[in-house]
Amino acid sequence: MTPAASPTARHWLAYPLGLARRSPTFVVGLVIVLFFLLLAVFAPLIAPFNPTQSFSYEVLQAPGGRFFLGSDGNGMDVFSRVIYGSRYAFGIAIPAGLIMIGIGMPLGLLAGYKGGWLDEVLLRTLDVLRAFPTIILALAVVAATGQSLVSMVVVIGLLDSPIFARVVRAEVLTLRSSTFVKAAIAVGNPAWRVMFVHILPNAILGATAQLPMRMAWAVRISATLAFIGVGIQAPTPEWGAMIRQGAEYVITGEWWAALFPGLALMTLVLGFNLLGDGLTDLLDPKRRGVGK
Amino acid sequence: MNRPLIELHDLVKKFPADGGAQVSAVDRVSLSIQAGESVGLVGESGSGKSTLGLLMTRLTPASSGQIIFDGQDITHMSDEQLRRLRSQIQMVFQDPWGALNPRMTVGRSMAEPFKLHTTLTEAQRKQAVHELAERVHLPMESLKRFPHELSGGQLQRVCIARSIASKPRLLVLDEPTSSLDLSVRAGILELLDTIRKETGVALLLISHDLETVELMTQRLLVLYLGKVVERGPTPEIFKNPAHPYTQTLMSAHLPANPKAVLSRLPTVGEMPSPLNLPAGCLFSSRCPLVRSQCQQGFPAFSNLNGGHANAAAHEAACNRVADSSNWLSSLYQKS
């Protein structure tokens, strides 16, 4: 048994390198997500053109030349639109993530700890969600509530919450029968403290790794919805909408309008998934390896 | 006579098992502990000793029976009422690593009882934690550490400190030294002994280690498959174990002394499955002294030390005590 090693002076790269060694997946995922995040934040500085500026006489120009990734059917610069598209991706993923945490976390916590009818409701909801093709569900709800960005975000957040709640619930169930929770009760903690001071911080750890996965799903589903014509539409530079529009021209050989947004979408989703995978790797052995 | 600190009357705890049957982990156990006493619960796996500890601290609800603490019936008390009572009955668990919140510093874990049961300010709480740490010989800088950074012995000290913070009147210890290294155990036992002498807290020591129980307890109960089979003053039981099961248990003990003479007593087979218990005396399926009488109802307690007052009575639930034919080996000697 050894006490923790005291940190000694080290090269500033040592910690990130150590992280990379233990989970390359995490680092790659992080780099990808940060890359697109930077694109989203600094879009006006990076994009060469206004994304909705249409150059009517330069429609469907091939990549290279004036338009780095070509221009689409409306004469808009694909490159700029892809960059701005990341704003929409994060604009959906982040709020959806927040809704997930805001609703899913307490839901999972209560369902796992208290059980009873709340737990039943949650589980049945999940069954229903699993049975339904999510697209149809999303379609129906978005169509009913109007095709705005806000409604998209809310719908996706709500659809994701039960799944996130289930992950939290699973963590809580495991923790509820652990010795330290029994000890916390024995010491005299009221139920709310047991839940929020003892169970929640430990449950979060496992649930956190799920969050990027859910965000990846949010990005994908919003693009899918846009692709089938629901929600955001052209000329908004959203990747799904761009793919929808660009798909028409693939047959005639103008592949770039659909491919680049598609690549961007795929890469960001991959990035989120890798980030989640890596987080699971990193958190798991340290978390379970408490003690000797 | 003084009112006991805690009394259990015919306590039962059943668990559902495969196939819809029910298993009684604790089957009509009665016992009482006086204030300041040190009582031991000895048994092997399936004896129900740990479950009994959980029942007494109301960490698990009883299936039937009564628990009376300081004159109050706490068997079915609501969680809210129970919470306030919890400062009086505390528990130390077997696994010190698992018994602490891994995301809280041990200092914070130790401060929790003060936060929950007193109105001390944060500064006062900090002071109280420091005093507590000193009392259990815990170095001050460990207070800032997380559980996984400390050794087993230190963690158990943390747990003990946490459990005495609210000045409980009863401390239930479930195998407090079993997970610890040999050289560390003595220190923990010494600490518990000191605490009992200084604060007058009653101890219930649950253990499978006979030597520990012999050292630390004044009275002893031997459990077998959920029932008490022998009870009495510790030195008495070690000198004259009356129940054949107790005798078997003691003969199986290996003292750390190569010169000690072992007298291994014969047993027949292994412990029965809790789903398939023998009729009558639970030990009858393995007892070399079994008679037909033993299968007709669980034996009543027979007294062995001639009608002493309640707490000092040495009793065994064995049909053979009446005619003194309960000795598995007339050559049996305590090593």
Place this chain on the structure above:
Amino acid sequence: MSLLSVDNLHVHFIARGINNQLRTAKALNGVSFDLEPGQVLGLVGETGAGKSLTALALLGLLRPPAQVVAGKIQFEGQDLGLVDNPAGRSARGKSITLIPQSPKTSLDPTARIGEQLIRIQREHGQTDMVKAHARAIEMLEQVQIPDPAQRMKAWPHELSGGMAQRVLIAAGLINSPRLVIADEPTTGLDLTVQAEVLDIFKRLVSANGMSAIIITHDLGIVAHYCDRMAVMFAGTIIEEGPVGKVFEEQRHPYTQSLIASTPKQIAMHGFASAVGSPPNLYDLPTGCVYKDRCPKAQAVCDTTLPTLGVGSTHRVRCHLPNGKP
């Protein structure tokens, strides 16, 4: 010639800490002992003392990040090599076996008992299935499992802890090894079952003229089932000798403190003084490894690491080996 001869075994663990620096844990620091045929040696020590590691070294099962830095192991005169190697493997072959801890998890949950017992024989060259089957039943009988022929078809999860441990003993002895290593053979077993299991083990070992090493932290087991004992601390043997002599004389302060910590001794002599923290294998002191905890440490203990006194059968690694105070 000794059956087994371990000489100056040094094993280090090299790992990366959280700050990405290399840290070396000196897990074994010069372990040396001999074992004669027919002897049972008890290897005692606390967590981290190096008992299981020594067993792994004997079995040639050391893998990275464990690195053997020095040492030699000879079995029946042959050099075994310290890591897995073909010559070592064939020399070990059926001759050195292990009875591992936790019987419930050491048995293959997907195969019946009989199958596993036969498999072990097959892996070591038995081709006659009829003989293997018979031998398996014979071993189950020897470890006193009732109705052995029926039990051959049992699944591991159907066995109780005690039964499973006996099956493991049967498995360990089925190929008639010369040396059996039992790693904490009674963890998790009830007291009454423990006694039976150990009796069976001892009986079989001596009936077949085998040697055995019992790894345990329980002094009671050593006192009654072993001929010799070796007390380990911080990766080295600090006292070694016949069981009776070591318990009687307790030449090393650590041995004294271990024995003084048993409740029996406390009942007789009161509580001993506080013991100090476990050794930090990443940062062992120079000189004697025990000096930071030793009540008798003096200047000489800071210097050279004392060598295990050779010559007598009772050896101790201490600059100032006295008897009990």
